[in-house]
Amino acid sequence: MRVMNMKQTKKDEKRSDDMKRIDGRKPDEIRPIFMQAGILKRAKGSAIVKLGRTTAIAGVYGPKKLHSKHQQDSNKAVLKVTYNMVPFSTDERVRPGPSRRSTEISMVLREALEAAVILEEFPKAVIEVQIDILQAEASTRVAALNAASMALADAGIPMRDLVSSCTAGKIDDEYILDVAGKEEDVTLCDLPVAYMPREKKVTLLQMDGDLPVKDVKNVIQLAIKGCETLYQKQKEALKERWIGSVQGLADLNGTKSEVKG
Amino acid sequence: MTEEIQVQIKEKDPNLLKQDHDFVVPGDKVISSIEYIPGRNCFRDGDSIYSKRLGIVNIENHVISVVPLAGIYTPQMGDMIIGEIEDIHTAGWFINIDTPFSAFLSLSGVRGFIRSGTDLSKIYNVDDLIYAKVVSCTKQGISLSMQDTRARKLFGGKLLNISPVKVPRLIGRQGSMISMIKSMTGCNVIVGQNGVVWIHGEKDTLVTEVINKIDREAHIEGLTDRVEKFLQDNLPKGFVPKEQKEESDSTELSEGKNESDEHEAD
Numbered sequence: 001m002r003v004m005n006m007k008q009t010k011k012d013e014k015r016s017d018d019m020k021r022i023d024g025r026k027p028d029e030i031r032p033i034f035m036q037a038g039i040l041k042r043a044k045g046s047a048i049v050k051l052g053r054t055t056a057i058a059g060v061y062g063p064k065k066l067h068s069k070h071q072q073d074s075n076k077a078v079l080k081v082t083y084n085m086v087p088f089s090t091d092e093r094v095r096p097g098p099s100r101r102s103t104e105i106s107m108v109l110r111e112a113l114e115a116a117v118i119l120e121e122f123p124k125a126v127i128e129v130q131i132d133i134l135q136a137e138a139s140t141r142v143a144a145l146n147a148a149s150m151a152l153a154d155a156g157i158p159m160r161d162l163v164s165s166c167t168a169g170k171i172d173d174e175y176i177l178d179v180a181g182k183e184e185d186v187t188l189c190d191l192p193v194a195y196m197p198r199e200k201k202v203t204l205l206q207m208d209g210d211l212p213v214k215d216v217k218n219v220i221q222l223a224i225k226g227c228e229t230l231y232q233k234q235k236e237a238l239k240e241r242w243i244g245s246v247q248g249l250a251d252l253n254g255t256k257s258e259v260k261g
Numbered sequence: 262m263t264e265e266i267q268v269q270i271k272e273k274d275p276n277l278l279k280q281d282h283d284f285v286v287p288g289d290k291v292i293s294s295i296e297y298i299p300g301r302n303c304f305r306d307g308d309s310i311y312s313k314r315l316g317i318v319n320i321e322n323h324v325i326s327v328v329p330l331a332g333i334y335t336p337q338m339g340d341m342i343i344g345e346i347e348d349i350h351t352a353g354w355f356i357n358i359d360t361p362f363s364a365f366l367s368l369s370g371v372r373g374f375i376r377s378g379t380d381l382s383k384i385y386n387v388d389d390l391i392y393a394k395v396v397s398c399t400k401q402g403i404s405l406s407m408q409d410t411r412a413r414k415l416f417g418g419k420l421l422n423i424s425p426v427k428v429p430r431l432i433g434r435q436g437s438m439i440s441m442i443k444s445m446t447g448c449n450v451i452v453g454q455n456g457v458v459w460i461h462g463e464k465d466t467l468v469t470e471v472i473n474k475i476d477r478e479a480h481i482e483g484l485t486d487r488v489e490k491f492l493q494d495n496l497p498k499g500f501v502p503k504e505q506k507e508e509s510d511s512t513e514l515s516e517g518k519n520e521s522d523e524h525e526a527d
Contacts, residue, residue, distance in 0.1 A: 045331065063333060063361045077361075116287075118313065123400055125361030153287050156332020156426070158302065158313040161288035198288040198311065238286050238315060242330050 021171075022182050023052070030166070030178040030226055035146070035237035037154045045155025047237070049147040052180050055134040058147035060155040066126035077122035081110035083144055085133040105141050112145055112165070112194040112204035118158040127157060138184040139167045142192050145204070150234050154241065162234055163203060165194040166226030168219045170211060175219055177226045193223035197231045281320045285312040291325050300326030301335075334360050334425035334455040336398040341411055343420075343453030346389045349381050356391070356405060358455050359422065363402045366393060370406035390415040390459065392451055415451070418461035421469055423476040425456035430479040431472060438485060442471055445492045447502025463503070467495055 021027065031052030040046035043059035050056075066072050083106040085094045109131070117127065129151065131144040142165040149163040169179040169187040176183065179190045189211040194204035202220075211219060276294045279285055291297075293309040302314045303325050312318070316327040329335075336342075336358075344356035344364055353367035368375055370393075371384065385391060393405040393412050406412070423431065431452055432439050443450055448462030450472075460468045471488060478484060 044333075065361045065363075122361050153315050154331060156314055156316075156329050159287035160304075160311075160313075162286060196288070198290070199306075235286050235289075239284050242284060242315065 021176065023180065025178075027174050028177045028222065028225070030229060031180055033230065033233050035150065035233050037150050037238050037241040043151070043155075045151045045153070045157070047147045047150035047154060049143045049150070051139060051143050051178065053135050053137045054140055054143045054180070056131055056140065056143035056147040057134060058129060058131045058144065058151040060127065060129050060148075060151045060157070062127040062155075063122040063125040063157065066124060071126075072124045074123055076119035077117075077125040077127055079110055079114050079117060079119060079127050079129065081106050081113060081129045081131065081148065083109055083131050083133070083141070085136060085140070089133050089136045105144070108204055108206065109141065109145055109148060112163060113148060113152065115201065115203040116149065116159045116161050116163045116196055117152060118160060121158055127152075138180045138190075139178060139192065141165075142167050142194075145194050146230055146234060150238060153238055161196040161198040162231060163194050163196055164227040164231040164234060165192065165204065166223050166230055167192045168223035168226065169209075170215060170219060175215070175222050177222055189219070191219050191223060193220060193227060195224050195227035195231075197228055277320070279318045281318060283318045284316075285318055285327060286315050287313060291318055296323060298324045300324040302327035302329060329426055331424075331426060334358075336360065336362065336364075336395050336403050336455075338395055338397060340395045340454040341392060341409070342395060342405075342455040343390060343392050343415070343451065343457040343459055344405065344455075346385050346387050346391065349385075349387065351381075354381070354385055356393070358403070358453075359457060360403075360455065362398075364395075364405050365402055366391070366405040366407065370396065370404070370408060372407050372412075385414065390418075390420070392453065392459070415459050415461075418449075418459050419465045419469065421458040421460060421472055423456050423458060423472060425454070427476050427479045428452060428454055428456060430484070431458070431475050433485065438475070438488065441485070441489060442468060442492070445489075445496065445502065464496070467492070470495075 025031070034050035035047065037047045039048050040059050043061060045060040046058060048055065048057045063077055066078055071078060083102050085102065087094050087096055113129070129148050131148050133140045133144065145163060145165040153159060153162060166177065167179045167190055168175065168177050169190045170176065171183065171187050179187055184190055187209065189207055189209035191207045191211070192204065193202055195202055277292050279289065279291045285291065289312045291303065291310045291312060295308055297310055299305045299310045302312065302316060303310055304313055310325050312327045314327055314329045315331060316329040319326045319328050342358055344358040346354050347357040348355040353365055353370070356364040356366055358364045375384070391407065391414050393407055394409040395403055396406040397404040439450060439452060446462065446464040446468055448460055448464050448468045450468060451459040458472055462468070471491060474491065475484065475488060
């Protein structure tokens with residue numbers, strides 16, 4: 001909340017209220033959001049998330065038996081996350097296959113999701129999450145994480161909370177939410193945050209560039225505000241996908257309408 | 262009917278953030294009160310009860326549980342499931358039941374006396390199908406038993422997998438759906454709680470189609486009527502199903518015994 005106050009006082013002194021960003025957004029505005037769950041028929045759970053033109057698609061398989069015994073954990077399930085950029089996702093063709101960058105992102109995403117998924121329920125099992133970036137225009141890991149968390153919920157996997165994720169940064173004196181496109185090149189920093197809104201815990205925090213110590217807290221708070229907006233969208237998207245089945249189950253229990261037969 | 266309504270009114274609590282039959286996602290708070298107990302697919306954190314899985318809320322006698330809309334089968338004591346013998350061990354059989362957990366049928370779980378030194382593959386061999394009861398589920402795995410009147414070995418027939426959360430839909434209220442399918446087609450159908458369906462009979466292709474239809478359209482209203490119409494349209498005119506032996510109450514649960522007797526004679 002302090003973020004907002006600081007920003008407004010500064011803004012009021014310096015410039016008019018309708019200061020815009022490169023793509024015409026307000027400083028604390030997220031790009032147009034599109035989320036849909038259950039888009040893949042063959043995967044147990046799936047979701048697509050678009051933040052502006054950044055598109056991430058996630059599919060979940062499992063929980064199933066992990067066949068290589070040495071990888072098994074007798075106390076909990078193993079979460080395998082694969083982050084992949086498809087060759088046509090950027091200006092220059094991406095070489096297919098794992099790279100240094102994608103391996104690292106896969107790891108941080110796995111750690112961000114592990115905090116939320118209740119892995120203890122499936123000892124010796126594996127849950128596989130495959131995330132593909134169809135189009136990249138900054139903040140891909142954030143879109144990937146939102147999609148993965150929705151796909152896990154869609155697959156009916158027990159979780160403590162959904163994971164929402166958003167980036168924030170700073171340009172000149174302005175804190176900005178959801179760093180995108182060309183902005184990535186001119187920002188002082190780019191700071192992705194993953195957040196569990198119910199537990200109020202941060203599960204991923206990275207930073208590119210430098211940021212004065214006094215600003216760090218404000219930027220994180222702004223990112224968390226973005227996460228909460230995205231969390232509501234995630235819930236809506238999941239509800240939209242399952243609402244038909246909710247009706248069906250209510251019918252079965254016979255409280256909302258009578259079933260013949 | 263009036264009783265039901267009264268119960269419903271009693272359950273209304275102003276503290277409830279979600280009502281009975283509301284949709285929840287993982288981490289949704291259902292209630293902030295210590296008067297309620299978290300049931301299946303729910304957990305308590307501090308004073309509040311939260312949902313663990315995507316599903317709909319079910320509130321019964323101050324126990325809050327969530328009926329899942331998706332996901333794999335979670336074994337529960339007393340469930341009847343269909344499994345395939347995977348491996349034979351000295352003390353019993355390992356059984357594949359389509360979950361990440363391994364199930365085990367021990368010698369003590371088999372009906373009848375087994376003399377020491379008996380070749381266990383003579384009783385149940387690899388690839389045999391059994392309809393068995395879950396007697397315990399622990400972290401180590403699931404224990405099965407054949408000591409139930411419904412439990413038996415399945416001979417011949419066809420297997421079909423559906424989503425385990427759609428199983429209640431396929432059975433219908435008091436077995437209405439499944440008994441309709443069985444009586445109209447004359448097929449013998451057994452539904453395992455783990456989402457495996459066994460079909461045996463002349464019209465098994467039609468039954469497969471019908472069950473796939475139920476799996477796909479379980480959430481659309483008027484399912485029973487549509488299934489009935491589909492069966493009427495696709496059955497040849499004047500089709501009379503063969504009389505099944507002693508088809509008593511016609512739920513999938515009541516017939517195991519009759520069938521097993523029939524096959525043991527083979």
